[in-house]
Amino acid sequence: MPEMMAAPGVGAMERVREYEELKGVADPAIVSNASRSGLGVTFWVCFTWVAVMILLALLASVLHLTNPNFQNYNAVNAGPSIHHLLGTDDLGRDLLSRIIYGSRVSFVIGFASVGIALAIGGALGLLAGYTGGWIDSLLNAGSLVILAFPALLAILVIEAFWLPRTLLKLTIIFAVAGIPSLFRVIRATTLSFASREFVVAARAMGATTRRILFKELLPNVIPAAVSFALIGVAVAIILEGSLAFLGLSISLPTASLGNIINEGVQNNNLSTNPLIALWPSIYIFLLLVALNLMADRLRARFDVRAGNL
Amino acid sequence: MARYIGGRVVQLVIIIFFISIVAFLLVHLLPGDPSTAILGPNDTAQARAELLRQLGLNKSLPLQYWTWISNVFHGNLGISFLTHQTVANAIGVAFPIDLELIIVSQLLAFLVAIPLALVAALRPNRLFDRIATTSTYAMLAVPTFVIAVILVLVVAVKIHIFPATGFNPIGQGLWQNLKTVLLPSIALAVGSVAIYYRLLRADLIATLQEDFITMARAKGLSTPYILLRHALRPSSFALLAGAGLSIGSLFTGAFVVEILFQLPGIGFQLIAAINSRDYLVVQGMALVAAIAYVVINFGVDILFTFLDPRIRRA
Numbered sequence: 037m038p039e040m041m042a043a044p045g046v047g048a049m050e051r052v053r054e055y056e057e058l059k060g061v062a063d064p065a066i067v068s069n070a071s072r073s074g075l076g077v078t079f080w081v082c083f084t085w086v087a088v089m090i091l092l093a094l095l096a097s098v099l100h101l102t103n104p105n106f107q108n109y110n111a112v113n114a115g116p117s118i119h120h121l122l123g124t125d126d127l128g129r130d131l132l133s134r135i136i137y138g139s140r141v142s143f144v145i146g147f148a149s150v151g152i153a154l155a156i157g158g159a160l161g162l163l164a165g166y167t168g169g170w171i172d173s174l175l176n177a178g179s180l181v182i183l184a185f186p187a188l189l190a191i192l193v194i195e196a197f198w199l200p201r202t203l204l205k206l207t208i209i210f211a212v213a214g215i216p217s218l219f220r221v222i223r224a225t226t227l228s229f230a231s232r233e234f235v236v237a238a239r240a241m242g243a244t245t246r247r248i249l250f251k252e253l254l255p256n257v258i259p260a261a262v263s264f265a266l267i268g269v270a271v272a273i274i275l276e277g278s279l280a281f282l283g284l285s286i287s288l289p290t291a292s293l294g295n296i297i298n299e300g301v302q303n304n305n306l307s308t309n310p311l312i313a314l315w316p317s318i319y320i321f322l323l324l325v326a327l328n329l330m331a332d333r334l335r336a337r338f339d340v341r342a343g344n345l
Numbered sequence: 346m347a348r349y350i351g352g353r354v355v356q357l358v359i360i361i362f363f364i365s366i367v368a369f370l371l372v373h374l375l376p377g378d379p380s381t382a383i384l385g386p387n388d389t390a391q392a393r394a395e396l397l398r399q400l401g402l403n404k405s406l407p408l409q410y411w412t413w414i415s416n417v418f419h420g421n422l423g424i425s426f427l428t429h430q431t432v433a434n435a436i437g438v439a440f441p442i443d444l445e446l447i448i449v450s451q452l453l454a455f456l457v458a459i460p461l462a463l464v465a466a467l468r469p470n471r472l473f474d475r476i477a478t479t480s481t482y483a484m485l486a487v488p489t490f491v492i493a494v495i496l497v498l499v500v501a502v503k504i505h506i507f508p509a510t511g512f513n514p515i516g517q518g519l520w521q522n523l524k525t526v527l528l529p530s531i532a533l534a535v536g537s538v539a540i541y542y543r544l545l546r547a548d549l550i551a552t553l554q555e556d557f558i559t560m561a562r563a564k565g566l567s568t569p570y571i572l573l574r575h576a577l578r579p580s581s582f583a584l585l586a587g588a589g590l591s592i593g594s595l596f597t598g599a600f601v602v603e604i605l606f607q608l609p610g611i612g613f614q615l616i617a618a619i620n621s622r623d624y625l626v627v628q629g630m631a632l633v634a635a636i637a638y639v640v641i642n643f644g645v646d647i648l649f650t651f652l653d654p655r656i657r658r659a
Contacts, residue, residue: 052543055583061469061547184360185367186638188597189615189631193371196619196627274488278601281490282616294490301494301605310498317491324486332482 053335079333082326089323093140102130104137104291116311125299125312134291135316141203141285141292142323145276146269148207153214154222154265161219162249162257165226176223179216187213191275195284203286210272218264225260229253259338266331270324277320293320350647357643361636365417368632369410372624413628422632423625425618432629435614439630442512442610446602447595449523450530451537451588458541458584463572465542466549478546481539489598493532493605500528512608529606533598537591544587548580589645593638 092099107127116123122131164172194209195201229235230253238252273293279285280294288295293316300306300313397403401412416423422432465474513521552558553576561571600612607613611634618626 052540052547052587055544056547059547059551061550180356181360181363184639184642185364186593186597186635188600189635190367190371192600192615193619193627193631197372270486277488278490281601282604283620297490297494301497306494306498313494313498317494320491321483321487324488325483328482328486 053332075333075337078329082330082333085326086323086330089139089319090143092136093143096133096136096140099136101133101136104129104134105289122315123309123311125296125305125309131296131312131315134296135293135319138291138293138296138316139319139323141290142273142276142294142320144203145207145210146272149210149272150214150218150265150268152207152211153218153268154261156211157215157218158222158257158261160215161222162226162253164219165223166230166249166253167245172223175219179219182216183220188275188278191279192282192284195279201285201287206276206286210275214268214272218261218268221264222257222261225257226253229256259334263331263334263338266327266334270327270331273320273324273327346650349650353643353647357639360639364635364639365414365632366410368628368635369413370406371631372628373406373409417629417632422629425623425626427621427623427626432626435626436611436630436633439609439611439614442603442608443596443599443612445515445526446530446533446599446608446610447592449526450533450595453530454534454537454541455588457534458538458545459577461538462542462545462549463577466546466553466576467568467572469546469550474546477542481543484535484539487535489532489536489601490605492535493529493602496528496532497605512606525606525608529599529602529608532605533595533602536598537588537595540587540591541584544583545580548583549576552576552580586649589648590642592645593642596634596638596641 107129122135124130125134160175164175191209191213195206198205198209235248235252238248243252276285276292277294277297280292280298283298285294286292296316297313297320300310300316305312394403401409404412413423420433422436424431425435428435461477465477468474512525515522549572558571558575561575566575597612599610600615602608603610603612604616611630615627615630615634617623618630
């Protein structure tokens with residue numbers, strides 16, 4: 037995502053880690069439990085956690101959850117109980133159900149937009165990185181110009197004027213915003229493989245450009261792509277939350293994680309029922325930590341480098 | 346060197362030209378006409394046509410762009426049709442708030458990150474280092490708005506130390522002003538703390554293995570003296586680079602914080618203008634904010650080219 041601006045930290049971590057490696061300084065979190073051969077326990081714990089969250093979001097309609105928009109005025113601001121595991125909000129809506137339905141928005145925006153950005157940016161990056169020449173120069177310069185523009189600003193203005201805000205539109209906007217960064221990552225990774233022996237050998241044996249791109253380069257580029265895509269998903273989820281705060285996420289009353297937190301801080305809710313804002317905050321926090329750690333382990337395992345970008 | 350900077354300046358000018366077009370098109374190509382907001386209940390076909398003529402919105406897009414951009418070059422960003430304030434004036438009032446927010450948050454970040462790094466680097470991979478380094482993952486993963494919510498909940502709602510929202514200008518006294526700026530600054534600083542801590546820690550660990558540190562130890566100097574007087578300065582290049590590079594993203598990161606805490610900075614004003622379709626203000630603020638962002642990043646880049654010649658060759 038452009039400059040990772042909604043979350044200055046998420047993208048910056050990659051560079052910090054590289055600097056530490058450059059200095060030969062180990063990260064104790066890595067030393068303690070990652071082996072070079074496998075992905076480590078942390079990865080699989082995080083993977084399971086994210087998988088369960090996605091499964092819950094997918095199965096939301098089968099799970100006999102209360103309708104997330106049903107307002108039960110007999111149970112306004114109720115605490116956690118058997119009927120409402122996480123309690124209810126100021127309109128008597130079940131918080132557990134709202135969070136699970138709300139996470140659907142985050143997951144769809146996160147994974148779909150990054151998937152689209154990866155498909156388009158990745159294809160262009162692969163092509164530019166392997167063929168070079170004027171295509172590469174043109175795309176490279178273009179991506180730099182787009183990345184120089186503060187994306188949050190553009191997204192703010194587009195979302196404000198392009199009404200009504202639906203899931204599809206948000207996904208498209210996020211995907212477009214993500215293309216230049218993913219293009220650069222894939223291009224840099226492709227470049228690092230393009231002159232390796234196996235590619236030269238394939239070309240010497242008369243392999244077509246298409247074959248080299250898809251059979252030789254693509255499989256090698258995938259680990260880097262997945263690692264960066266996970267961070268992209270985290271950034272998209274943060275961005276959706278931030279926009280919800282500005283009243284610019286998906287139109288109400290549809291729940292999204294950001295919308296719920298936003299409602300939780302309005303109308304004095306924070307002092308009467310802090311749980312409304314607290315549960316989705318915890319959910320987002322755990323989700324993002326898991327995504328980041330997964331990306332980090334993948335990076336360490338496959339020795340992905342953001343350098344030379 | 347001159348050639349490198351010249352190339353970068355040309356790049357900068359091209360980018361700024363694109364920014365002006367984007368800022369203009371964003372507002373003009375999207376549906377949602379400012380005339381609806383201005384006219385309100387007096388929305389008749391005739392009044393609308395008259396208004397569009399007054400605003401110059403009936404002309405062709407290139408002509409509108411030309412009128413706008415030539416006015417911009419004369420320092421005239423237009424007038425808000427809601428507040429009747431000039432856009433330049435509104436930006437002049439809002440911008441110092443962003444600046445204060447960034448400066449205070451960075452001071453706080455340094456204040457926390459430097460001592461943490463000093464202590465951690467002294468005994469790398471031991472308990473303190475492990476706890477601090479691992480928690481940077483958490484600090485980086487929490488979105489600013491979550492930090493802000495927790496801060497308001499704990500400090501403003503439960504124990505009433507700070508007001509939850511609002512802004513006191515510095516004219517009301519430094520403490521009154523800081524009371525409203527401190528919480529937003531903390532929310533903004535958390536991510537920076539994590540990065541600065543990790544960068545300084547890495548450099549310090551490397552520096553502390555150098556011969557001159559062993560020499561200082563052999564002379565019997567105290568550990569705090571060695572850390573502060575011998576090790577800190579040669580270890581701070583990456584820290585300063587990190588700080589410089591994050592100014593641009595802090596600038597947009599401040600937007601979210603401003604909305605949450607109702608600080609009337611650029612971000613807050615921009616959202617208000619967007620919501621009321623005050624298009625000249627949106628256009629002007631987007632233009633100025635985007636240019637500020639690009640120019641800051643450019644300045645930092647050039648600065649580091651002087652400090653670290655390797656960048657030029659990269």
